[in-house]
Amino acid sequence: MNKNSSSSNLTSDEWSLINNIKDAYDLSTLDCDTTHINNYSLIDSTLKDFLNDEQQMFKSLIKFYKKIPHFKQINLEDQIILIKCNITHLIHIHHVLKDNFVEDAKLGIYMSKWINPDFHRQMSKTRHSLDFFIQYPMALKIALVTFMFISNLSRLPYNQLSIQLIDKNLINQHQNFFTTLLWKYLNVIYKEKDAIRAIELIIFQFLRYQLLMSEMDNIILNQFNPDQFHPLIRSVLRLP
Numbered sequence: 001m002n003k004n005s006s007s008s009n010l011t012s013d014e015w016s017l018i019n020n021i022k023d024a025y026d027l028s029t030l031d032c033d034t035t036h037i038n039n040y041s042l043i044d045s046t047l048k049d050f051l052n053d054e055q056q057m058f059k060s061l062i063k064f065y066k067k068i069p070h071f072k073q074i075n076l077e078d079q080i081i082l083i084k085c086n087i088t089h090l091i092h093i094h095h096v097l098k099d100n101f102v103e104d105a106k107l108g109i110y111m112s113k114w115i116n117p118d119f120h121r122q123m124s125k126t127r128h129s130l131d132f133f134i135q136y137p138m139a140l141k142i143a144l145v146t147f148m149f150i151s152n153l154s155r156l157p158y159n160q161l162s163i164q165l166i167d168k169n170l171i172n173q174h175q176n177f178f179t180t181l182l183w184k185y186l187n188v189i190y191k192e193k194d195a196i197r198a199i200e201l202i203i204f205q206f207l208r209y210q211l212l213m214s215e216m217d218n219i220i221l222n223q224f225n226p227d228q229f230h231p232l233i234r235s236v237l238r239l240p
Helices: 012-028 035-039 047-053 055-066 069-073 076-098 105-114 117-133 138-148 168-189 192-223 231-236
Strands: none
Touching (some): 012 138, 012 168, 047 055, 047 105, 055 069, 055 138, 069 138, 076 138, 076 168, 076 192, 117 192, 138 168, 138 192, 168 192
């Protein structure tokens, strides 16, 4: 905790919201099992199997967002659009939190086979950059909320690019609010220099996940039939 910064940097209402975010996350992910990787084999298992098994992780993260009052305030159609555009970039942070910052070595073996070793190396490097927050995982939980309000519709399928957000102004307000909340929280738990490093890390890793998921998207489109995926996975992957 930053000794030079008192908790007065955050109001009592903001501390209450942070506690509510923590409770919402913990409750939503309580029964989320991330051990399905233990059931795979190098001979029989495929990337498709892994992605379909990820539906539980996606469901728990969506459940978390449904418990955030600010997210529930926006139009239901907008909620769906934001989830489609952002959740595949955020699922990795969700994994880091659920795995308590410990990377399963078996996943690296499978990803190296299913995609390629360099992809896994980059994904692993990006993941371990978030070890910076191992003492303060709450920062990543706030980041999960903050980045869900990014309204970049360019990630929608080509035939949906004409879609417009109904509550765009409200979404932007919420993004600004949670960005400020995250920054204030970082300044409470870290000294200013480390708070700047922390926000840079979060933003950079989010962008890195964007690039890596774009690479995975291309592999999925080239190697698999969309009908092979569970409906939820097909939706969050924005498959036709």
